[in-house]
Amino acid sequence: MFFLARLIGFLISALLRPGITTPKTNPDPITGIEQDGALVNNAALVAALQSLQTSAAPAFGNWSQTLVPNSLTARTYAAAEMLSGFIRRGYPASATTTDCTDTATNIIASIPNAKPLQTWLTCVANMGSTALTVAAGTGVTITGSALVQSNSARLFLGQVTGSTTVSLGSIFAFPLGTLSPLTIAQ
Numbered sequence: 545m546f547f548l549a550r551l552i553g554f555l556i557s558a559l560l561r562p563g564i565t566t567p568k569t570n571p572d573p574i575t576g577i578e579q580d581g582a583l584v585n586n587a588a589l590v591a592a593l594q595s596l597q598t599s600a601a602p603a604f605g606n607w608s609q610t611l612v613p614n615s616l617t618a619r620t621y622a623a624a625e626m627l628s629g630f631i632r633r634g635y636p637a638s639a640t641t642t643d644c645t646d647t648a649t650n651i652i653a654s655i656p657n658a659k660p661l662q663t664w665l666t667c668v669a670n671m672g673s674t675a676l677t678v679a680a681g682t683g684v685t686i687t688g689s690a691l692v693q694s695n696s697a698r699l700f701l702g703q704v705t706g707s708t709t710v711s712l713g714s715i716f717a718f719p720l721g722t723l724s725p726l727t728i729a730q
Contacts (some may be wrong), residue, residue, distance in 0.1 A: 547691045573665060612643075620644045620681065621668075623654035626702065632669045633676055633692075641665025641666075648710040655704065662704045668710070669697035680712070688714030695720050 607629040611695045612619055614634035623646040625631055633643065633671070645651070652658045670676040670692040678690045684707075698717040705726045 613697045613704045618642055618644070620646060622646050623651040626651060627654055627664055629665060630667050630669065632671060634671055640677060641672075642677040642679050644679045645681040645684050645686075645712065649708050650681075651684070651702070651710050652704055652708065657706050660704050660706060664702045666700045666702055667697055668692050668700070670694060671720070678712075683708050684710050684712060686712045686714070689717070691712065692717065694721075 609630035609632055610621075610625040610628060612633045614630065618641055619633075621631055621643060626645060633641075655662060655664075668676070668678055673694045675694060676692040678686065678692065678700075680686045680690075686700075689698070696717055696719045699715045700712045703711045703713070703716050
């Protein structure tokens, strides 16, 4: 009997409770406070995600290749070509050829929202039978070896080092079409 009386009391209080609570005077929630598990205003989160999407434009995500024709003896690699990832150099002249990078200013301008310490990879493949040297454009510093032997490729790590300076560091070189081991850059 005691149990039944408690159950009836609980049910009556549960049914009458909504009627005896005081109404809210301000129906709008306080900004930034979660109320009863409801989502807070997400305008700041949406703005942050839009900023991330804008800043993370696919400058480094859309890999493509640039084929440098056989007829050119020396060439300057455009910033867009360097940022695309792969540069396949056709057969250079019979002597060692020197190609040049674009200027650091042009490279930085091609990177959306470029910031110091931002990096990208560039691979230069020499499909020819003579060596190829990659020379630094204005504001660009090349560290390590810049020589790409015949029928081999060299991977460079590019990095924005300042508002008008870029560094290209040689990571390693590898032969094309053979099973020889990688050559680690020094």
